[in-house]
Amino acid sequence: MNTLIPTPDAIPAAWGWFQVLLMLVFPLHLVLMNAMLGSTAIAAYAVLRKDETLRGLAWELGKVIPFLIAFAVNLGVAALLFLQVLYGHLFYTSSVLMGVFWLSVVPLLIIAYYSTYLFDFRFPTLARPVAAVLICLPLLIFLAIAFVYSNNLTLMLNPDVWKAYFGNPGGTLLNLGDRVLPARYLHFIVGGTAVGGLFVAVLGRVRKGMDQGVREAAERVGMRVFTVLTGVQIAVGFLFLAALPRPVLLLFMGGDMIATLLLAIGLVTALILLMAGMARRVWLCAGLALPLIYVMSFMRDFVRDGYLKPHFSPESLQVVPQYSPMVMFIVVLAAGLAAVVWMLRKASSALRTTRK
Amino acid sequence: MNYPVWYLPFVGGGTLIALISIVHVFISHFAVGGGLYLVLAERKGLRENNRALLEFTRKHAKFFLLMTMVMGGITGVGIWFIISLVNPAATSVLIHNFVFGWATEWVFFVVEIVAIFVYYYCFGRMDPRTHQAVGWIYFIAAWLSLFIINGIVGFMLTPGGWLGDGNFWSGFFNPSFWPALFFRTFVSLMLAGVYAFVTTSFLKDTELKSVMTRYSARWVLLSLLAAAPAGYWYLSVLPNQARALVEGASPTIMRALHYGILGIVVLVAGTLVLLLLKPSCHTRTVSFLVLAGAFLFMGAFEWTREASRRPYVINEYMYSNAVLKKDRGELEREGFLHGARWVSTRAAGESNLLEAGRELFRNQCHACHTVGGINNDIIARTANMEYPALLGYLGRIHEVRYFMPPFMGNEAEKEALAYYIVKGLHGKDFKVSPEGTAAAGSKGKELFTGHCIICHPESLIKERTARWDRRRIRKGLDKLSALNPAMPDYDGTPEEKELMADYIHSLKTGAGESHDKGKEAFDKHCAMCHSLGQGVNPLLPRMSGWDRERIRKSLDMLDRLKGGMPPLQAPNEEKEALAAFLSRSLQGGVR
Numbered sequence: 006m007n008t009l010i011p012t013p014d015a016i017p018a019a020w021g022w023f024q025v026l027l028m029l030v031f032p033l034h035l036v037l038m039n040a041m042l043g044s045t046a047i048a049a050y051a052v053l054r055k056d057e058t059l060r061g062l063a064w065e066l067g068k069v070i071p072f073l074i075a076f077a078v079n080l081g082v083a084a085l086l087f088l089q090v091l092y093g094h095l096f097y098t099s100s101v102l103m104g105v106f107w108l109s110v111v112p113l114l115i116i117a118y119y120s121t122y123l124f125d126f127r128f129p130t131l132a133r134p135v136a137a138v139l140i141c142l143p144l145l146i147f148l149a150i151a152f153v154y155s156n157n158l159t160l161m162l163n164p165d166v167w168k169a170y171f172g173n174p175g176g177t178l179l180n181l182g183d184r185v186l187p188a189r190y191l192h193f194i195v196g197g198t199a200v201g202g203l204f205v206a207v208l209g210r211v212r213k214g215m216d217q218g219v220r221e222a223a224e225r226v227g228m229r230v231f232t233v234l235t236g237v238q239i240a241v242g243f244l245f246l247a248a249l250p251r252p253v254l255l256l257f258m259g260g261d262m263i264a265t266l267l268l269a270i271g272l273v274t275a276l277i278l279l280m281a282g283m284a285r286r287v288w289l290c291a292g293l294a295l296p297l298i299y300v301m302s303f304m305r306d307f308v309r310d311g312y313l314k315p316h317f318s319p320e321s322l323q324v325v326p327q328y329s330p331m332v333m334f335i336v337v338l339a340a341g342l343a344a345v346v347w348m349l350r351k352a353s354s355a356l357r358t359t360r361k
Numbered sequence: 362m363n364y365p366v367w368y369l370p371f372v373g374g375g376t377l378i379a380l381i382s383i384v385h386v387f388i389s390h391f392a393v394g395g396g397l398y399l400v401l402a403e404r405k406g407l408r409e410n411n412r413a414l415l416e417f418t419r420k421h422a423k424f425f426l427l428m429t430m431v432m433g434g435i436t437g438v439g440i441w442f443i444i445s446l447v448n449p450a451a452t453s454v455l456i457h458n459f460v461f462g463w464a465t466e467w468v469f470f471v472v473e474i475v476a477i478f479v480y481y482y483c484f485g486r487m488d489p490r491t492h493q494a495v496g497w498i499y500f501i502a503a504w505l506s507l508f509i510i511n512g513i514v515g516f517m518l519t520p521g522g523w524l525g526d527g528n529f530w531s532g533f534f535n536p537s538f539w540p541a542l543f544f545r546t547f548v549s550l551m552l553a554g555v556y557a558f559v560t561t562s563f564l565k566d567t568e569l570k571s572v573m574t575r576y577s578a579r580w581v582l583l584s585l586l587a588a589a590p591a592g593y594w595y596l597s598v599l600p601n602q603a604r605a606l607v608e609g610a611s612p613t614i615m616r617a618l619h620y621g622i623l624g625i626v627v628l629v630a631g632t633l634v635l636l637l638l639k640p641s642c643h644t645r646t647v648s649f650l651v652l653a654g655a656f657l658f659m660g661a662f663e664w665t666r667e668a669s670r671r672p673y674v675i676n677e678y679m680y681s682n683a684v685l686k687k688d689r690g691e692l693e694r695e696g697f698l699h700g701a702r703w704v705s706t707r708a709a710g711e712s713n714l715l716e717a718g719r720e721l722f723r724n725q726c727h728a729c730h731t732v733g734g735i736n737n738d739i740i741a742r743t744a745n746m747e748y749p750a751l752l753g754y755l756g757r758i759h760e761v762r763y764f765m766p767p768f769m770g771n772e773a774e775k776e777a778l779a780y781y782i783v784k785g786l787h788g789k790d791f792k793v794s795p796e797g798t799a800a801a802g803s804k805g806k807e808l809f810t811g812h813c814i815i816c817h818p819e820s821l822i823k824e825r826t827a828r829w830d831r832r833r834i835r836k837g838l839d840k841l842s843a844l845n846p847a848m849p850d851y852d853g854t855p856e857e858k859e860l861m862a863d864y865i866h867s868l869k870t871g872a873g874e875s876h877d878k879g880k881e882a883f884d885k886h887c888a889m890c891h892s893l894g895q896g897v898n899p900l901l902p903r904m905s906g907w908d909r910e911r912i913r914k915s916l917d918m919l920d921r922l923k924g925g926m927p928p929l930q931a932p933n934e935e936k937e938a939l940a941a942f943l944s945r946s947l948q949g950g951v952r
Contacts, residue, residue: 009702011363011449014457017529026464075430075474082438083467089445089456097364097449104367104446111381111439118431167365171705174368174723176446330461330529334468341468341502345475348495352479355487 043201
């Protein structure tokens with residue numbers, strides 16, 4: 006037993022509830038984060054190419070990116086909340102060990118966010134180099150933030166390296182010694198950008214108000230990014246799998262039936278996606294990618310549990326039940342979603358009837 | 362002790378928390394009140410059929426969106442990040458006890474985001490009734506977020522019944538819930554007006570500018586009026602200890618309150634100017650000045666709220682350094698290091714005094730003290746203390762200064778901590794005598810060293826009591842807090858007070874001190890703010906290379922030197938002696 010692992014606090018409902026909530030919101034966060042990353046990357050590419058249609062595409066994406074950031078952050082908050090309920094004692098510890106980097110996410114995100122708003126609101130008057138800076142900066146920041154997250158979420162799984170704290174209590178550690186880290190990071194970045202490409206293609210399909218040429222460009226570039234990167238992603242996925250510690254790897258090789266099944270489903274879906282991508286079947290791809298993200302999230306959960314097996318499992322958390330606050334949450338959630346749906350419907354009809 | 366301590370000797374975690382949360386609070390309250398401002402300004406425009414006013418509202422909504430969504434939203438995440446870095450144990454308590462409170466708040470956050478986007482992007486493109494309804498939805502969701510957060514934040518200051526039953530609702534509807542909710546609501550409405558000054562200052566249409574400036578000024582003044590009784594109510598429900606801190610027992614809070622009062626004055630004065638004078642006086646500078654006033658006010662409020670909770674992070678439950686109140690006895694018996702997780706040594710002994718002391722400092726004091734840093738530097742705070750005085754003080758810090766947690770550890774650990782501070786941080790050489798605490802000299806001197814030297818040097822007391830007779834000194838010792846609210850009462854026995862009074866009285870006659878006129882003058886006039894070579898605000902380094910002549914001259918014109926020093930009022934011989942003393946010290950003489 007590792008003596009550095011803090012004693013966790015009791016939870017107010019059976020752990021399964023939090024697991025369900027976590028697995029509900031986390032994949033949604035991934036979808037938005039992917040859309041945000043991919044749109045930013047494609048917008049950057051579109052600005053850097055000297056092409057009028059692509060310039061139009063860059064602006065259209067620029068209008069969407071701030072929304073994506075808002076909801077990616079929002080869903081990230083929910084995911085982080087439920088993560089902390091189940092794994093807080095591990096997560097806080099790894100966060101402290103890399104405190105400087107972890108905290109830097111906040112100012113970085115503010116810079117990226119404002120930068121995309123400037124890009125959006127000022128686009129028509131921006132000189133190309135300025136526009137390029139305003140969109141490449143957020144792209145780099147997103148990649149950096151992803152790296153920080155990959156570090157933290159792997160460091161929290163490795164209590165055995167925590168003793169490095171005694172040589173460096175200033176919060177500037179990372180988890181660079183972990184050989185899984187590069188593959189894991191790549192897996193998220195490549196996959197994320199691929200899904201982001203698909204998002205851009207879908208955008209081209211659904212935003213009927215956009216210029217016809219821009220819509221076509223969105224679909225063309227988006228699907229190319231999606232297809233190529235999905236191919237790369239399958240390779241990276243194998244690398245990642247192979248880099249996992251043996252006990253974790255074995256879970257997917259028959260050690261655990263569900264994990265193995267998930268891997269098989271994931272692999273087959275990815276291959277279908279690759280072919281559908283080549284055939285430019287946008288809606289088919291979108292319809293398959295969403296469930297695939299859920300499958301991948303569940304696999305990720307197996308990886309986490311595999312790592313933590315010697316140290317901790319959420320079943321061991323003490324439960325001091327208090328269900329009335331949960332009822333409040335569910336009631337408010339239902340009412341809130343109703344309000345959201347109502348507002349979105351009103352907005353879409355208003356925007357449709359007053360299209361400029 | 363359960364979690365690693367993020368060691369930031371220069372800034373300290375507390376400063377980072379303060380920075381992020383003050384900015385966040387300043388924007389997030391605007392995010393509530395500003396929502397109502399938008400709907401009502403829009404309604405005014407609709408009723409008066411005033412297109413310019415509607416256009417102003419739309420622009421204001423854009424500013425609002427950029428401010429609250431980006432800065433407000435991300436600094437909100439930032440607070441969460443920083444508290445979990447600086448005090449993970451307390452964050453864990455908040456998350457685990459209130460997870461569904463946070464989750465509910467998150468739902469409101471979703472509704473807010475959707476509503477403000479729809480409100481802004483559909484401005485003028487939606488039928489007005491629906492648009493107004495969306496605005497109302499925004500405001501209600503934002504206020505309900507405040508409602509939830511207010512319960513959880515208030516819980517930390519006044520956990521109320523939760524301490525007994527651990528129940529969500531007892532903690533949530535805690536004793537300060539309602540007053541704080543009213544207070545924050547009014548403050549948020551006030552901020553709505555203050556921020557609107559900024560947007561109105563950009564208006565070109567002078568007619569509209571004047572109308573909207575006055576409209577906004579009314580928001581500010583009326584809300585402030587309403588906030589005053591709410592604030593008073595809030596104060597009245599604070600626990601006695603917290604109220605005592607707010608009313609003078611805590612030097613840091615006093616400083617914050619001074620800034621707060623300055624902020625209010627600027628805020629009210631600026632608002633009145635805008636309300637009463639021609640709109641042409643309403644420049645961007647004025648509006649930013651008012652904004653700055655409001656910022657100071659909010660900053661002082663936040664700081665005070667946080668600091669009045671000291672020494673606890675969750676009142677009566679967990680100290681700021683994450684140690685649980687209930688563990689005190691056990692830690693004193695068994696020792697702290699022995700049961701702590703994130704320490705490099707398990708016990709304090711002869712061989713590891715420095716290491717053990719360092720670990721104790723990081724785990725128990727670093728939560729509020731930096732090391733040579735910018736906020737509450739332990740090196741400056743202990744500059745006057747010798748080992749025995751500090752050791753004695755450590756045994757009583759919570760009793761003497763309520764806002765500090767008690768030292769929690771066994772005797773050996775206490776010695777290690779004192780050793781670390783005196784030897785490790787100040788580099789002073791001394792011998793730890795086996796008896797440890799015995800200070801040299803008379804019993805009265807010993808008592809004096811143990812209780813008073815901590816905050817003021819002997820010379821200061823001597824100077825202050827110069828015209829007092831012994832009876833007055835003895836009486837003063839009965840109620841020190843009446844002399845200065847920041848001074849804790851002396852809890853000695855009557856005999857001890859007599860001895861101490863004798864000693865202080867003897868200072869006057871010179872029996873207690875060595876006789877160097879120049880040193881005496883230094884202690885009397887300079888030592889409150891300066892040390893000589895090392896410690897707080899050292900004097901010698903600033904005078905390096907000065908000869909006696911130059912020193913003597915400067916003593917005649919202190920008020921014209923940098924740093925806002927008062928003129929030195931002393932007879933000529935005293936200045937001569939002081940100059941001689943400083944010059945000698947400069948040449949490496951008496952230190």
